[in-house]
């Protein structure tokens with residue numbers, strides 16, 4: 001049995017909560033967990049350079065099979081020597097399998113046992129994606145962590161629909177494992193589905209754990225379900241996953257959800273939120289959300305966040321950034337993106353420190369109070 005490309009080292013479990021401190025080792029380096037992973041859909045974390053991402057402490061970034069397959073094409077990226085070389089990022093990369101993007105981007109689609117027929121969201125061409133095709137694309141991209149090709153059903157969905165979908169996602173995961181060309185270089189993570197139904201989450205988790213994959217994601221959440229359903233599914237599902245492997249909660253990144261996910265034993269998070277809201281000038285600050293275009297900041301020459309030591313907060317004022325965002329200056333989006341990513345990466349460092357000190361429960365109270373999240 002060859003050594004898996006990705007391994008998880010459990011450092012300690014927080015005595016106050018179910019949170020765990022760990023390290024995910026990959027062929028392109030190691031990341032401390034719980035970790036937030038910036039999203040770089042089209043082989044770039046929008047407006048950020050690799051040097052700036054390293055400067056702010058980003059250990060691993062995400063990219064996407066579906067988008068890169070369409071543009072520029074996995075063949076071009078393969079010819080460039082893979083995604084790391086193509087985008088000049090020498091740390092770990094995780095790629096999603098395209099399943100979610102097909103369901104969220106393409107209104108027309110037909111799911112069959114073989115795979116999914118749908119239309120190119122850019123030009124309407126007919127396309128087909130299968131477990132084998134998704135693995136071929138991720139193999140060409142050369143990502144350190146590849147996600148299995150799954151179906152992320154909409155919320156809500158009936159029990160019958162979800163049962164049928166879970167079993168197909170399991171069969172697709174088996175086909176991904178069989179199609180996996182270089183398990184010594186790339187890790188294939190399974191994705192647990194099952195919606196809001198405990199017994200289907202159990203059915204999905206047990207079948208995927210059977211495949212003995214190097215890591216597992218909890219999928220099918222953060223798709224519009226109420227927060228208490230997400231937390232209930234997390235509480236039920238994480239204990240079903242192996243303690244010695246990473247757990248990735250897909251699509252979750254609001255600050256409160258990161259903390260609550262870590263408390264429930266999640267190791268890895270992604271979210272487009274920090275970069276997306278940055279583009280319209282919405283900032284995550286230690287005192288809560290701030291919309292910098294607001295007229296009240298026109299003569300505010302203080303930093304976006306007085307408790308932040310990032311490049312943006314050390315060198316530029318709310319008034320200046322407000323001006324750049326209102327005049328649609330690209331530099332403004334770079335400054336707000338830098339701050340939001342730094343805020344979430346810094347939040348995860350505080351979460352890791354709280355786990356080291358066995359006080360993540362206390363940290364949650366303090367943070368929710370300061371940030372203004374309503375009490376549970």
Ligand SMILES: CNc1nc2c(CCc3ccc(C(F)(F)F)cc3)c3[nH]c(N)nc(=O)c3cc2[nH]1
Pocket residue numbers: 039040041042062063064065095096097098099100147150151152191218219220221222223250251252270
């Ligand atoms: C927003 N909520 C959400 N996002 C979800 C995602 C996408 C995660 C993702 C990965 C990479 C990128 C990239 F931009 F970096 F490329 C962007 C987003 C899911 N992905 C899969 N495969 N199964 C799921 O069941 C699932 C559930 C998800 N809920």
Ligand SMILES: [Zn+2]
Pocket residue numbers: 304305308309310311312313314339342
């Ligand atoms: Zn800042």
